[in-house]
Amino acid sequence: MRHAALCLLLLVAACGGKKDNGGGEGGTGAVSGSADTAREQQRFDSERKPEKVVEALGIKPGSRVADIGAGTGLLTVHLARAVAPNGTVVATDIDGAVLELLQSRLAAQGLADVVERRVVGAETPGLEAGAYDAILLAEVDHYFSDEVAWLKDATEALKPGGRIVISNRIHHRPRSMEAARKAGLVLQSESTPVPTHFIAVFTAPPAPSPGKK
Numbered sequence: 001m002r003h004a005a006l007c008l009l010l011l012v013a014a015c016g017g018k019k020d021n022g023g024g025e026g027g028t029g030a031v032s033g034s035a036d037t038a039r040e041q042q043r044f045d046s047e048r049k050p051e052k053v054v055e056a057l058g059i060k061p062g063s064r065v066a067d068i069g070a071g072t073g074l075l076t077v078h079l080a081r082a083v084a085p086n087g088t089v090v091a092t093d094i095d096g097a098v099l100e101l102l103q104s105r106l107a108a109q110g111l112a113d114v115v116e117r118r119v120v121g122a123e124t125p126g127l128e129a130g131a132y133d134a135i136l137l138a139e140v141d142h143y144f145s146d147e148v149a150w151l152k153d154a155t156e157a158l159k160p161g162g163r164i165v166i167s168n169r170i171h172h173r174p175r176s177m178e179a180a181r182k183a184g185l186v187l188q189s190e191s192t193p194v195p196t197h198f199i200a201v202f203t204a205p206p207a208p209s210p211g212k213k
């Protein structure tokens with residue numbers, strides 16, 4: 001039990017839950033008292049501008065969106081507000097413990113019903129085929145051991161015209177863009193709404209024309 005608690009603390013710290021800047025490499029801090037939680041969210045929002053991520057995803061009420069590596073849900077709350085009341089955010093993570101913290105954060109905002117939590121394996125998106133308007137990878141793709149294979153799998157989960165949005169720290173950009181290119185994704189737009197992070201919007205590769213071998 002003590003070992004599990006220690007692991008969770010280490011994970012939250014590794015995810016960027018530093019009290020001094022609230023952002024770190026991931027910006028997902030621990031969910032503690034409600035005043036602390038509100039301050040943490042405020043700091044995260046000013047550092048990451050999540051409204052720009054929501055805009056890039058092109059989601060609206062009723063959309064179905066996946067938040068990959070959602071962590072404790074600092075971004076997920078914004079996605080949930082955008083798709084509520086009749087849409088869904090599927091929040092995935094390899095760590096079930098952080099998804100418990102995410103659930104508390106979403107419940108405190110009255111958004112628990114909008115979010116489905118899903119613990120996934122490290123090598124697979126864990127998403128059903130043809131079901132998503134958008135898939136968000138925020139500060140997570142650098143963890144994948146085979147990013148190209150992961151992205152190819154993820155394109156199967158998109159609805160026609162759906163988007164994959166990758167946002168990460170600037171120093172991860174070359175690797176992210178190269179993996180997306182190798183996976184055949186088509187870059188639609190790119191922005192840098194804060195100096196630390198890029199947001200790149202992709203669509204699936206065009207379907208091969210009939211009869212083409």
Ligand SMILES: C[S@@+](CC[C@H](N)C(=O)[O-])C[C@H]1O[C@@H](n2cnc3c(N)ncnc32)[C@H](O)[C@@H]1O
Pocket residue numbers: 014015016025026027028068069070071072074075092093094095098120121122123124138139140143144
């Ligand atoms: C740096 S945090 C990012 C949290 C949030 N997306 C954000 O941008 O603030 C990275 C999260 O990705 C999760 N993660 C790492 N590898 C993963 C994988 N292969 N699939 C899904 N989640 C993963 C970690 O457990 C952690 O919660």
